[in-house]
Amino acid sequence: MTATMAEEPLLTMRGIVKQFPGVRALDGVDLDVAAGEVHCLLGQNGAGKSTLIKVLAGAHRPDSGEIVWAGEPASFGSPHAADAAGIATIYQELDLVPGLSVAENVVLGHEPARLGFTRPRDAENVARALLRRLGHPEIPPGRELGRLSAAGQQMVSMARALARDARLIVMDEPSAVLDPEEVRNLFRVIRELTADGVAVVYISHRLEEIREIGDRVTVLKDGRTVARNLPARTTPTADVIRLMTGRTIEYVFPERPATPPGEVVLEVEGLARSGEFADVSFTVRAGEVVGLAGLVGSGRSEIIETVYGARKATAGSVRVRGKALRAGSVPAAVRAGMGLAPEERKSQGLLMAEPVYRNVSLPALARFARFGFLGRDAELGAAGAITAQLDVRPPDATRPVRTLSGGNQQKVVLARWLLQGCSVLLLDEPTRGVDVGARSEIYALIRRLSTEGAAIVLVSSEVPEVLGLADRVLVVREGRVVHEAPSAELDEGRVLDLVMEALVQSEKESAGHE
Amino acid sequence: MSDEGARTGTAPAAAPVTPERQPPAADERSRVEQAARTAEPARSPLGRLLDSGAGRNLGLVAVLALLCVVGIVTADTFLTTSNLLTILTSASIIGVLTVGVTFVIIGGGIDLSVGKVMALASVWATTVATQSYGPLIMVLCALAVGTGAGLVNGLLIAYGRIVPFIVTLAMLITAQGLAERISGRRSQIVTDPVIAGIANTRVLGIPLLVYIFAAVVAVGWVVLNRTTFGRRTFAIGGNSEAARLAGVDVRRHTVLLYAVSGLCAGIAAIMIASLTTTGSSTHGTLYELDAIAAVIIGGTLLSGGRGTLIGSILGVLVFTTITNLFVLNNLATEVQNIAKGVIIVVAVLIQARAQRSSAAG
Numbered sequence: 001m002t003a004t005m006a007e008e009p010l011l012t013m014r015g016i017v018k019q020f021p022g023v024r025a026l027d028g029v030d031l032d033v034a035a036g037e038v039h040c041l042l043g044q045n046g047a048g049k050s051t052l053i054k055v056l057a058g059a060h061r062p063d064s065g066e067i068v069w070a071g072e073p074a075s076f077g078s079p080h081a082a083d084a085a086g087i088a089t090i091y092q093e094l095d096l097v098p099g100l101s102v103a104e105n106v107v108l109g110h111e112p113a114r115l116g117f118t119r120p121r122d123a124e125n126v127a128r129a130l131l132r133r134l135g136h137p138e139i140p141p142g143r144e145l146g147r148l149s150a151a152g153q154q155m156v157s158m159a160r161a162l163a164r165d166a167r168l169i170v171m172d173e174p175s176a177v178l179d180p181e182e183v184r185n186l187f188r189v190i191r192e193l194t195a196d197g198v199a200v201v202y203i204s205h206r207l208e209e210i211r212e213i214g215d216r217v218t219v220l221k222d223g224r225t226v227a228r229n230l231p232a233r234t235t236p237t238a239d240v241i242r243l244m245t246g247r248t249i250e251y252v253f254p255e256r257p258a259t260p261p262g263e264v265v266l267e268v269e270g271l272a273r274s275g276e277f278a279d280v281s282f283t284v285r286a287g288e289v290v291g292l293a294g295l296v297g298s299g300r301s302e303i304i305e306t307v308y309g310a311r312k313a314t315a316g317s318v319r320v321r322g323k324a325l326r327a328g329s330v331p332a333a334v335r336a337g338m339g340l341a342p343e344e345r346k347s348q349g350l351l352m353a354e355p356v357y358r359n360v361s362l363p364a365l366a367r368f369a370r371f372g373f374l375g376r377d378a379e380l381g382a383a384g385a386i387t388a389q390l391d392v393r394p395p396d397a398t399r400p401v402r403t404l405s406g407g408n409q410q411k412v413v414l415a416r417w418l419l420q421g422c423s424v425l426l427l428d429e430p431t432r433g434v435d436v437g438a439r440s441e442i443y444a445l446i447r448r449l450s451t452e453g454a455a456i457v458l459v460s461s462e463v464p465e466v467l468g469l470a471d472r473v474l475v476v477r478e479g480r481v482v483h484e485a486p487s488a489e490l491d492e493g494r495v496l497d498l499v500m501e502a503l504v505q506s507e508k509e510s511a512g513h514e
Numbered sequence: 515m516s517d518e519g520a521r522t523g524t525a526p527a528a529a530p531v532t533p534e535r536q537p538p539a540a541d542e543r544s545r546v547e548q549a550a551r552t553a554e555p556a557r558s559p560l561g562r563l564l565d566s567g568a569g570r571n572l573g574l575v576a577v578l579a580l581l582c583v584v585g586i587v588t589a590d591t592f593l594t595t596s597n598l599l600t601i602l603t604s605a606s607i608i609g610v611l612t613v614g615v616t617f618v619i620i621g622g623g624i625d626l627s628v629g630k631v632m633a634l635a636s637v638w639a640t641t642v643a644t645q646s647y648g649p650l651i652m653v654l655c656a657l658a659v660g661t662g663a664g665l666v667n668g669l670l671i672a673y674g675r676i677v678p679f680i681v682t683l684a685m686l687i688t689a690q691g692l693a694e695r696i697s698g699r700r701s702q703i704v705t706d707p708v709i710a711g712i713a714n715t716r717v718l719g720i721p722l723l724v725y726i727f728a729a730v731v732a733v734g735w736v737v738l739n740r741t742t743f744g745r746r747t748f749a750i751g752g753n754s755e756a757a758r759l760a761g762v763d764v765r766r767h768t769v770l771l772y773a774v775s776g777l778c779a780g781i782a783a784i785m786i787a788s789l790t791t792t793g794s795s796t797h798g799t800l801y802e803l804d805a806i807a808a809v810i811i812g813g814t815l816l817s818g819g820r821g822t823l824i825g826s827i828l829g830v831l832v833f834t835t836i837t838n839l840f841v842l843n844n845l846a847t848e849v850q851n852i853a854k855g856v857i858i859v860v861a862v863l864i865q866a867r868a869q870r871s872s873a874a875g
Contacts, residue, residue: 310759334761342759349759351752353819362749363761365742372741416760 008071010035010199011056011168016065018051025051026062027223031201033168038190038200040210040232043220044244044296044461049203052220053170056201057089058082070167088161089170094153096160098146103127105145106159130159134189151182158189169193170201175209187213205296207237219243238493241295241500245461253468254447261471262286265455266424268307271316276302277479280316284424284455289446291470291487292459293495299479300459301343304426307457308340309333320424334363336424339417341410343428343459349413350401357383357397359412364420386415390445407438414445425449428459443469463495475499573864574812574828577857581835589842597838599721605834606727607785609827611798612805613734614664614778616826619809620738621771622751622818623678627667627685628779629801633794634689635659635783640702640709640793649708656787657780663689664776668769682772686802693795701792712788723785730781735823747771751818807854808833811861832857 058076112122127141214232277299312328342348360383585592639656738744808829814821
């Protein structure tokens with residue numbers, strides 16, 4: 001692998017800011033990419049990777065910031081402009097047309113034509129040459145694209161990038177759909193491309209891939225570049241994960257009161273869902289916060305969604321105050337006194353177009369109704385009181401939820417379960433996309449709910465958050481609970497070690513081989 | 515549960531949470547990549563007016579008023595009591611179907627089967643055997659057939675997880691076939707004087723059919739806007755996953771929505787049987803499209819979650835008034851359909867504008 005870096009960077013991005021209504025997706029991102037390098041972009045879900053590559057691809061226009069492309073200030077106002085400049089993007093969801101042939105996909109939008117008539121022979125020749133260059137001469141250009149394997153389709157996507165003479169190819173988690181053999185071939189192709197001077201921006205969650213193929217790493221967190229141009233092969237894994245998950249600001253966690261927890265409220269026993277997680281058992285007492293720590297994909301969200309009945313368990317049981325819940329029934333869980341603040345607030349949590357009070361009252365609607373008829377004043381009054389108590393801003397419960405900031409939207413979700421009066425609260429990433437001030441408020445609220453007697457399960461990818469709030473921590477890795485301990489006996493380093501044990505081990509092994 | 519509610523749900527007066535205040539939203543970031551594409555454009559007053567349900571209804575009222583002016587100018591007979599009652603009477607049957615379809619569409623679904631379910635119910639209620647039991651059984655039969663067909667739709671959609679479009683299209687075809695089979699493709703004459711008399715009955719000079727229409731609209735409006743059922747309908751149409759995770763039994767509710775639509779088709783079946791004094795498999799052909807069109811020009815989002823019943827009814831009235839104008843002026847019905855088509859497109863264009871100006875963040 002040649003790690004030759006051109007003196008002149010091909011692409012420089014400085015201070016890129018992209019604001020969406022209510023949220024700042026990018027908040028000062030820097031990125032340097034040199035010709036002929038594989039530049040890896042790392043970050044958790046929501047760190048801003050997708051927004052950044054959409055800015056690069058011309059799909060989003062940044063609000064501020066500077067882009068220098070091949071030594072010239074540039075702004076990609078449209079996907080067409082980015083394409084013309086030589087930037088190609090291979091999206092996770094391949095943007096190909098399954099019903100067209102391989103060749104038609106390769107030349108899509110730039111079909112060779114004469115007097116408006118397409119020249120299929122030319123297209124096939126172009127596609128054949130490119131696929132041969134990519135090491136896949138066996139893919140027939142005339143084959144219908146939908147009949148190719150995922151790996152084959154990805155090669156077609158790459159051929160399309162090459163057909164445009166791309167100088168920079170962005171690959172968004174290209175290995176997600178590939179088996180190990182296909183990943184090796186992908187890497188071979190990437191090496192050939194970089195040897196020709198093409199730059200690749202490579203996005204992946206798999207650190208071992210980044211070690212193998214990457215030259216430099218840029219880490220994003222909360223829409224900011226937290227580390228730039230780290231050497232991909234030699235930066236320790238622990239450092240990289242710490243950059244991705246660690247705290248950027250010191251948060252103050254509320255004091256833990258010295259009251260002993262009450263009786264057992266939630267009992268989860270031998271819970272399993274095939275292909276996702278297995279043999280998960282834990283109990284939560286009244287007034288206790290139990291944290292689930294783990295990386296993305298470890299199964300933590302799946303576990304609490306299954307506890308809640310939103311996914312149907314294939315084995316095991318969930319009991320609330322000794323009473324077993326029907327598997328796979330959210331209404332049963334809610335009747336038993338459970339509430340969930342889901343991971344994806346927008347798509348799973350809220351009715352964005354509806355006013356705040358209707359979002360708050362949704363599970364408790366029956367309480368405001370007599371024979372099904374709603375007493376609107378009582379409903380608005382109760383929901384308004386609870387949102388006022390949580391200091392939801394602006395203090396108007398009739399505003400549509402979508403006009404609120406992320407932190408206030410999260411407070412609306414919590415207000416819902418506060419109004420309902422839950423004895424078990426399941427919180428999945430409760431501070432994702434929440435600004436600093438609102439974060440402390442949410443921490444204080446979680447603490448308050450637990451001192452008032454709620455049993456709380458907290459999932460978070462931020463280890464300090466789990467340690468700061470939870471009384472006990474379960475470490476989840478690859479769908480298994482690998483460790484359970486009171487949080488007082490753990491520290492950030494220990495949890496990180498447990499969370500990524502497998503990664504650290506494989507790193508040690510490969511270090512031993514060298 | 516109310517115990518627990520008292521425990522964790524009540525507001526402690528002491529120690530409100532007041533950490534340092536941040537400028538709201540200034541620091542916000544989140545995973546919005548997928549959700550938001552464009553920044554919210556500045557909202558014009560017009561856009562805001564169109565955005566509100568009342569505004570859209572206002573637009574329809576204006577269209578209706580315009581049509582009336584055209585009617586008054588072009589036809590002397592337009593503004594007579596008898597003509598206005600003719601408009602209302604002809605609106606009543608489609609209107610009742612439209613109430614049911616409005617529920618389904620606000621709940622995020624679609625029901626293509628209402629016209630033919632109505633035909634099936636009219637046939638089933640007017641067989642010689644059914645008629646021998648008298649008018650009450652005939653009515654109950656029509657309502658049961660309609661509701662039953664709706665339940666089948668709902669169960670297949672909610673528990674069979676088949677797309678509503680396909681399920682209700684299949685129901686349309688099946689109901690048509692069943693109606694033909696039961697009636698032997700003949701129009702069955704309504705011999706029962708009570709049923710036949712409904713359409714001829716007038717109370718205070720207004721046909722009973724119009725009262726039935728008004729009653730269905732009134733009940734529908736109350737259910738949609740004043741009950742938990744209505745609220746959950748909006749919630750499911752707006753974001754069914756969020757509704758599900760908030761504890762709403764989405765599948766059961768979906769079944770009920772289609773049952774409501776079927777029930778409306780059953781009511782409409784009695785009305786059309788009375789008006790035509792027949793039960794026939796040819797009743798209601800393409801009524802579903804008129805009903806859906808009325809719902810759409812009434813400002814209900816085809817994707818669900820937003821809409822008004824009043825808008826749908828105004829939509830029905832716009833269509834029937836157009837038909838009336840064409841009849842009064844002896845114009846060809848072909849042209850009338852062209853006019854309807856244009857109105858649908860214009861209404862949806864306006865709706866799309868309103869939606870963009872209030873694009874979700």
